[in-house]
Amino acid sequence: TQLLEQSPQFLSIQEGENLTVYCNSSSVFSSLQWYRQEPGEGPVLLVTVVTGGEVKKLKRLTFQFGDARKDSSLHITAAQPGDTGLYLCAGGTGANSKLTFGKGITLSVRP
Amino acid sequence: EPEVTQTPSHQVTQMGQEVILRCVPISNHLYFYWYRQILGQKVEFLVSFYNNEISEKSEIFDDQFSVERPDGSNFTLKIRSTKLEDSAMYFCASSEDLGYNEQFFGPGTRLTVL
Numbered sequence: 001t002q003l004l005e006q007s008p009q010f011l012s013i014q015e016g017e018n019l020t021v022y023c024n025s026s027s028v029f030s031s032l033q034w035y036r037q038e039p040g041e042g043p044v045l046l047v048t049v050v051t052g053g054e055v056k057k058l059k060r061l062t063f064q065f066g067d068a069r070k071d072s073s074l075h076i077t078a079a080q081p082g083d084t085g086l087y088l089c090a091g092g093t094g095a096n097s098k099l100t101f102g103k104g105i106t107l108s109v110r111p
Numbered sequence: 112e113p114e115v116t117q118t119p120s121h122q123v124t125q126m127g128q129e130v131i132l133r134c135v136p137i138s139n140h141l142y143f144y145w146y147r148q149i150l151g152q153k154v155e156f157l158v159s160f161y162n163n164e165i166s167e168k169s170e171i172f173d174d175q176f177s178v179e180r181p182d183g184s185n186f187t188l189k190i191r192s193t194k195l196e197d198s199a200m201y202f203c204a205s206s207e208d209l210g211y212n213e214q215f216f217g218p219g220t221r222l223t224v225l
Contacts, residue, residue: 030211030212031211031212031213033212033213033214035216040200040219040221041218041219042115042117042202042216042217042218042219043154043202043216044216045213045214045215045216048211048212048213050211088154090154090214092211092212094212095208095209095210095211095212096142096159096161096166096206096208096212097159097167097212098144098156098159098167098169099144099146099154099156099204099212099214100156101153101154101155102153103152103153104153
């Protein structure tokens, strides 16, 4: 069974701070997605990474896929209250296979 | 921007009743999925569907569940005889054939079984 462990589970920071959160597994994934989910809504895709070591940027968010394709990190620079939400990572093992989700990281950015 | 849509947004049903959850995937996508999320828990895979066939299903997806693409746009999930433990958010997702996995999710249907 493939598992994705996300850490920390909860994070509360002040506006303007930087943060890094993690998504780890003992299994290799062919791709990894980061989603953001608001309460009562569906996951919204932020980024897909497919190559080991790949780095993608989305404004103040930087995503990295581990060299061995077993882990990923999300770094947010100068966090804003609008970044508050649940961040999910999800891994796939094939081109259109099922996604395995982590439990998510609840981020709260205080003004 | 194209998006996955789902109806209804909330469905309340009595235990033992049949429910059908509906999804309209993104129009040029070929792969369709259902996931569910019990309150406070992880998003869990139920089933994937391609070329009018189930391509993969989880152990959750037992004989009480079925999927169908009745026409060129809709994708449905049927639960024949609902149980209390079927109460969850159900998400439809779709992807195109990019050679890598990139799934777009709908807003979900909240199913409440009483």
